[in-house]
Amino acid sequence: MFLVAIFLALLAGFVSANGGVITTPTNGTVIMPGESFAFSYDPMADYSISTYNYTVFLFTKLPSSLFSSTEWSNGHYFGRFDYPNYPAVPYSTHPAPANLTMPDFSQSPRTGWGSGANVTNATVYLLVLEEWLTGSDNFGLTMSLAINELIYNGTTSGS
Ligand SMILES: *[C@@H]1O[C@H](CO)[C@@H](O)[C@H](O)[C@H]1NC(C)=O
Ligand SMILES: *[C@@H]1O[C@H](CO)[C@@H](O)[C@H](O)[C@H]1NC(C)=O
Ligand SMILES: *[C@@H]1O[C@H](CO)[C@@H](O)[C@H](O)[C@H]1NC(C)=O
Ligand SMILES: *[C@@H]1O[C@H](CO)[C@@H](O)[C@H](O)[C@H]1NC(C)=O
Ligand SMILES: *[C@@H]1O[C@H](CO)[C@@H](O)[C@H](O)[C@H]1NC(C)=O
Ligand SMILES: *[C@@H]1O[C@H](CO)[C@@H](O)[C@H](O)[C@H]1NC(C)=O
Numbered sequence: 001m002f003l004v005a006i007f008l009a010l011l012a013g014f015v016s017a018n019g020g021v022i023t024t025p026t027n028g029t030v031i032m033p034g035e036s037f038a039f040s041y042d043p044m045a046d047y048s049i050s051t052y053n054y055t056v057f058l059f060t061k062l063p064s065s066l067f068s069s070t071e072w073s074n075g076h077y078f079g080r081f082d083y084p085n086y087p088a089v090p091y092s093t094h095p096a097p098a099n100l101t102m103p104d105f106s107q108s109p110r111t112g113w114g115s116g117a118n119v120t121n122a123t124v125y126l127l128v129l130e131e132w133l134t135g136s137d138n139f140g141l142t143m144s145l146a147i148n149e150l151i152y153n154g155t156t157s158g159s
Contacts, residue, residue, distance in 0.1 A: 019043045019045060020042070022148045024040040027148045027149055028150075029148075029151070031102045031150050031151070032152075033152065036102075037101075038099055039096060039097070039098065040096075041128050049134055050085060050089075050132060051132045052088060052133070053130075054129065055079070056078040056081065056126070056127070056128050057076065057127045059127055060125075061075070076105075078100055082094055083096075105119060106119075119152065121153060122151070124149070125147050125149060126148045127146070128145070128147075129145055130146070
């Protein structure tokens with residue numbers, strides 16, 4: 001029983017030490033509008049686990065449900081990237097950039113009706129949706145979700 005508990009604790013530690021984690025910027029980092037910030041994501045890829053692509057968003061509002069909604073969330077799409085992991089992705093063809101740029105949400109898109117807003121010290125959500133697979137039966141790609149909270153246009157200096 002004791003050994004089983006130790007084994008489970010080790011396994012839990014092992015699993016949580018593995019990927020599916022945004023390593024930079026860390027949770028709680030203050031980032032100003034238009035600021036370039038270092039980005040790094042540690043994917044699920046490991047022996048017997050293949051990572052295919054991961055998609056990065058910044059949400060300024062978390063969805064409150066998964067039902068259809070015309071105002072489901074707000075934010076920005078950074079892109080869909082791959083990560084070198086043998087044998088799934090021997091060479092990365094569209095790697096994530098080392099730095100991302102925090103949008104300035106006060107700026108309007110160049111065309112159309114859309115307009116922005118000035119916002120102070122807001123919690124926003126850097127979100128990574130990863131597509132990964134193991135070798136056993138998979139009813140579609142497995143998707144993991146990682147979220148780090150950032151402070152947009154913070155009033156305390158963190159940058
Ligand atoms: C980030 O910080 C918030 C606020 O303290 C907390 O609720 C959340 O669980 C943290 N997220 C991670 C990934 O550590
Ligand atoms: C990338 O981000 C780092 C850390 O925030 C910063 O020091 C560096 O100047 C940025 N690089 C570019 C090219 O913007
Ligand atoms: C990974 O993303 C690229 C570009 O979006 C796409 O062409 C490719 O099919 C994706 N790979 C998988 C396994 O979904
Ligand atoms: C944001 O603030 C700037 C400076 O005060 C102002 O010029 C701009 O019109 C504001 N933008 C919006 C969308 O309110
Ligand atoms: C950032 O916050 C300041 C107040 O601290 C505000 O005056 C300014 O309009 C905000 N800027 C943007 C781009 O939202
Ligand atoms: C800015 O936001 C952070 C995180 O929500 C909060 O702890 C802090 O008190 C806020 N600062 C101000 C001046 O409101």
